[in-house]
Ligand SMILES: Nc1nc2c(ncn2[C@@H]2O[C@H](COP(=O)(O)OP(=O)(O)OP(=O)(O)O)[C@@H](O)[C@H]2O)c(=O)[nH]1
């Protein structure tokens with residue numbers, strides 16, 4: 138489209154003289170023109186592990202420490218950063234991390250729903266894979282709903298992955314989400330007639346997963362950065378290892394990250410097997426729930442598109458929570474417009490709305506959380 142002002146070129150751009158230009162160079166902050174870009178794979182006790190020159194013959198792992206000028210900017214798995222100094226990646230070399238590039242997305246959580254400090258979990262993820270088991274452990278819709286809120290709030294597409302469908306039919310669980318435009322992958326162990334993918338969990342337990350399920354998930358990971366969340370025991374590490382070829386428990390070391398030695402509980406990015414450049418899984422062992430103190434109640438409602446139209450009948454200022462009088466959502470659900478799962482969905486929404494902080498506390502929380 139033509140620009141409204143028409144016919145600009147570079148000569149129209151006036152370069153303002155830099156007031157600080159006459160200062161002695163030594164007082165200028167270094168421009169770091171020689172910096173290289175790295176993708177943060179994991180963070181452990183003040184050391185930042187980055188991959189540099191990704192998917193080129195020079196690809197290498199560089200360990201870095203943060204520069205003072207970064208102040209308190211959080212740096213997390215998935216961040217793209219500028220590195221200077223010794224970026225050779227040689228044993229015992231240490232680079233300096235001087236800048237964090239602007240993030241496309243930022244997945245955040247608070248420790249619980251009343252904790253004012255928001256924590257940055259993962260940067261630049263395109264997709265949040267919510268892993269729940271059909272049984273053992275029992276699925277909790279509360280966890281799924283929280284993860285959906287966090288995903289929508291961050292502008293990350295959610296994908297629901299149900300594991301262990303060999304133990305129980307997940308139809309009842311899925312009925313909760315049939316009115317949502319939510320993509321679902323169902324995984325299970327291989328039956329006799331299936332092709333299987335042998336994989337081991339991080340605890341060294343082996344499972345033979347149905348090949349078509351692993352393949353379906355693999356397809357969703359191509360060309361994207363996906364972050365996986367799930368409760369302990371749902372089969373997350375079995376899946377991650379099947380998709381990345383990483384086998385931490387048996388001492389196998391992922392060629393890229395050295396996951397075999399990775400013992401901390403921080404997020405870890407792994408390259409997806411047989412995939413185009415830029416396909417990453419970020420496993421989050423430490424994240425098993427999402428405190429939503431940082432999310433605005435209106436945005437919580439966004440994660441319930443099957444209910445949201447019902448709020449058109451609400452009075453202005455309606456909080457739609459358990460104390461709300463004449464909330465349009467009650468009639469919406471009673472009339473069946475949210476389907477059979479409507480009552481359970483509304484109960485889940487109200488649990489999330491009821492547990493959050495009141496708006497008055499939010500401004501303060503944001504200030505604290507920005508650190
Ligand atoms: N029946 C069945 N078992 C599975 C399936 N996937 C994984 N498992 C088993 O479930 C157990 C737990 O799997 P993990 O991969 O360790 O689960 P996790 O989510 O990584 O759990 P943490 O390591 O505690 O975080 C292991 O014994 C797996 O072999 C499945 O689809 N069906």
Ligand SMILES: [Zn+2]
Nearest residue numbers: 451455457464
């Ligand atoms: Zn309402």
